[in-house]
Amino acid sequence: MTEFYEAPPVDDRAIWDLWLSMHYFPAATAVQEAGVFEALEAEPLSLDDLADKLSLNPKALGVVMSLVAALGLVNRREGVWRLTPHARTYLLSGTTYSWSPLFEIYKNGTPLHGELLSLLKTGKTPREDKPSDGWEAGKVPPDAARSIAKFMHAHSLPAAVAAARSGAFSKVKKLLDVGGGSGVFSIAAAQRNPSLSATIMDLDTMCDAASELFIASSGVADRVDTIAVDMFREDWPTGYDALFFSNVFHDWDDDINAQLSKKSFDALPSGGRIILHEILMNDNEDGPMTPASFSVLMLRGTKGKQYTFRELTKYLEDAGFVSVDAVQTSPYYSLVSAVKP
Structure with a gap:
């Protein structure tokens, strides 16, 4: 069904x-x-x-x-x-x-x-493991991958629908969803835009979970597929006119985000677009309250935090992107986009 x-x-x-x-x-x-x-x-x-x-x-x-x-x-x-x-x-x-x-x-x-x-x-948590550890190591066990996919799908579905309805994907023909998890954003974008095809790029077990749990019943399985790639250790596929990251940059520190921005720039053709879907902190870094609490959650479980528009702009511009812009698409989430000249 x-x-x-x-x-x-x-x-x-x-x-x-x-x-x-x-x-x-x-x-x-x-x-x-x-x-x-x-x-x-x-x-x-x-x-x-x-x-x-x-x-x-x-x-x-x-x-x-x-x-x-x-x-x-x-x-x-x-x-x-x-x-x-x-x-x-x-x-x-x-x-x-x-x-x-x-x-x-x-x-x-x-x-x-x-x-x-x-x-x-x-600067360290007493927790024995963190959710980002699997991606840093390049391996997520199958049971953990299924659990993560379900969790991310649950809290991302309304935001994914809002992002798809925003018009951000209306001119995209081939989308690479980097660290795409459950595939919820690619599925929502493909359902909304009949001319769009999307590939979810993630670790192998995450791709398996996305395919089995969500893509198979999405009605767009002919236009949404997966590719197993360790984004830190392996070459990225090319031939996409847009790269999308949701809740990825907030997992990592300055050095890794700079690397992700540069790899994105290198993978895109001239005129290609990068799109980041994140909850933004305000420029004074003193709120809003729920984004600030989400940032504490990132501190506890990842190497990152919630970033300001200014901070994300610097990552992208330092990598060579231009025309950085942000549009709020749901109560807390925004799409930050930029173009490769």
Whole structure:
């Protein structure tokens, strides 16, 4: 039975907010225990100065501080972090209205407090494995691949339909979906655009999962296929007029994203387009709240974070792309696109 992907009757913003609310309290308790509030009470500080003063990991601190800012406990102006009146009133030890005794009781009730504190202090998570480890190693076990494909399909389907309806693929004839996972974006794009064919490029077990679980029943299996390629170790196929990445760049650090951008540039013909589908942080890197919490999730499970439009633009322009643009397509996601001249 063919399953045609339609837009849901309501958007999924409330579900994203619910899911990612898990980080709110642990982020506040972790920075409190790390001494951030007391340090900023003494003086406003830049991120690097704050990290240096407290011997904290700058990347982890920046990601967590973005969420703490979105929660209204700190703010960032001209690159300098300051306490808000709420943090100064309620979250400093020994003040008249301090909630510190309550925080002390409840903070250890969630493992996320300890995990975020470890990341702040060392830049490393105590978790034994991370979701991005399989792609870094070039191997995902079959059972894990099926589980990942189902998970990614569940949270990506509304966004995939929105991206397909945005018109971004209307002029694309051959699409390479890099790290395409379940294939949800390629399927939605092909269903919406009858002249489009797409290839999902991923590790072999991910391709098998996408084919079996989703492509076979999509009604577009004649135009959506897979190719097993380790994107870090093997050559990429050519002959595509657009390369698409959804939730890929947020898994990786600056060096790897620069490599992915350059490999994309080299694989495309002149006039070819790269399209990144990501949840963007604002330019001040202090929110919005759910994207900032998603960035904490990336910190916990990958080498990356959620990036700003400015940061993604730099990756693409440094690789040689021009005409970088962004269009919001769903409550939290945007398409960032650029052209190879």
